[in-house]
Amino acid sequence: MPSYTVFGASRGIGLEFVRQFAEDKDNQVFAVVRNPNNTPLLAEAMKTFKHNNVRIVKGDLDDLTSIKAAAAEIGDATGGSLDYLINNGAYIYSEGGALISLPDYSSEKVLEDDLFNTFRTNVVGVVNTINTFLPLLRKSAIKKVITLSTGLADTDVIIRSRVTINPAYAVSKAAVNMVVAQFAGRLQEEDFTFIALAPRLVNTTTKPPTPEELAAFQDTVQKFLKHSPQWDGVPLTPEQSVTYMRQVIDKVGPKDSGAFLSQFGNKQWL
Ligand SMILES: NC(=O)c1ccc[n+]([C@@H]2O[C@H](COP(=O)([O-])OP(=O)(O)OC[C@H]3O[C@@H](n4cnc5c(N)ncnc54)[C@H](OP(=O)(O)O)[C@@H]3O)[C@@H](O)[C@H]2O)c1
Incomplete structure (x- = not known):
């Protein structure tokens, strides 16, 4: 009975991972959310699941x-084990920093807060989660x-696209790529x-x-299209994205450990 734990399962991509994993009755799925008593999208989705194989667990x-x-x-x-840990939850959007670049923050305090908040959740939170779940994964x-x-x-x-908005988030995600490499290096023999x-x-x-978010989004799409002309400019649905990512998750093995991959299992991000 494969077991899956998805952090940040209340909505978006995390919820879609839960929905897809839940489709196989043999899977045991743990949907970890910050507020189990206030997670309307997950609660609604739970009513549609065919099997009784998803459990909501509190976790921040x-x-x-x-x-x-x-x-x-x-x-x-x-019974003391876990097969798959999906670190999906993240601090993505701050009021002060989502639409601007590093030199353009309204104050040093707002910039520092954005850097610390994203690092706290997206890096420290992920390191703590992996370390905590290691005994089960082992x-x-x-x-x-x-x-x-x-x-x-x-x-x-x-550098090539010049998409420099939401910088604290991007910096924290670059750092978490190193976290992944660090764990891979340390646990290579296991x-x-x-x-x-x-x-x-x-x-x-x-x-x-x-209107400001829409303008920033359109500007970002134009920059990405210049950088990646093969892209159709259309965001994926969570269902499409998770379907792609599950193919990668199924295919990768210990020889790939530490890699930073796209939904195609390579470096084509769009
Ligand atoms: N959507 C995209 O285009 C995109 C692109 C690249 C990468 N990603 C990555 O994909 C992942 C999911 O993105 P998304 O678009 O689905 O995001 P989303 O819709 O904003 O959902 C974020 C999830 O993370 C949870 N979360 C936030 N802070 C948390 C914390 N401290 N502890 C536990 N959970 C927390 C949220 O829970 P609450 O409901 O409690 O807030 C929510 O479930 C993220 O890691 C993101 O960086 C997304």
């Missing part, structure tokens, strides 16, 4: 105690740890597979964009 990447409690609860349910024959990254963490993409996986541009919005 910013709170190590809650990560430890989640691992204990999941270990009790699986008991598995599969041992796959997938951490969601982004093509914006590829320095060549930034047959783990650690992968940083980018989902491509995916529409996970839950409300209409403001």
Whole structure:
């Protein structure tokens, strides 16, 4: 019975991972969310699942105690092991920094907060989660740890496309790619597979964009189209993205451990 833990499963890509994993009745799926009592999209999705194989677990990447409690609860349910850990949850959007670049913040304080907040969740949170779940993963024959990254963490993409908005987020995701490589290097002899996986541009919005957000998005799309002319300019749906990523997750093995891959399993981000 393969077991999957998805952090950040309340909505967007994380929720879609849960939905797809839940389709196989043999899978045991743990949907980790910050607020189990207030997760309307997941609660609604749970009503549509055919099998009784998804359990909602509380877990916040910013709170190590809650990560430890989640691992204990999941270990009790699986008999002490975990096959797949999906580090999907992330601090993505800050009011002060999402639409601007590093020199353009309204104040040094807003810039520092953005850097610390993204690093806290996207780097420290992921390191804490992997370390906490290692004992369960070690008991598995599969041992796959997938951490969601982004093509914006590829320095060549930034230099060539000049997409420099949401910089703190991009910096934190570049750092988490190194986290993945660090774990891969350290645990090479234990047959783990650690992968940083980018989902491509995916529409996970839950409300209409403001005019400023729309303008920034359109500008970003134009820059990406110049950099990647093969791209159709259309964001994927979560369903499409997760379908692609699952093919990569199935294919990778210990020899790939530490890699930073796109949804195609290579370096084509769009
Ligand atoms: N969408 C894209 O185009 C895109 C592109 C590249 C990479 N990615 C990556 O893909 C992943 C999912 O993105 P998405 O678009 O699905 O994002 P999203 O719709 O904004 O969802 C983010 C998820 O992360 C959770 N989360 C945030 N902070 C957390 C914390 N401290 N502890 C636990 N969970 C937390 C959120 O929970 P709450 O509901 O409680 O806030 C939510 O479930 C992220 O790692 C992102 O960086 C996305």
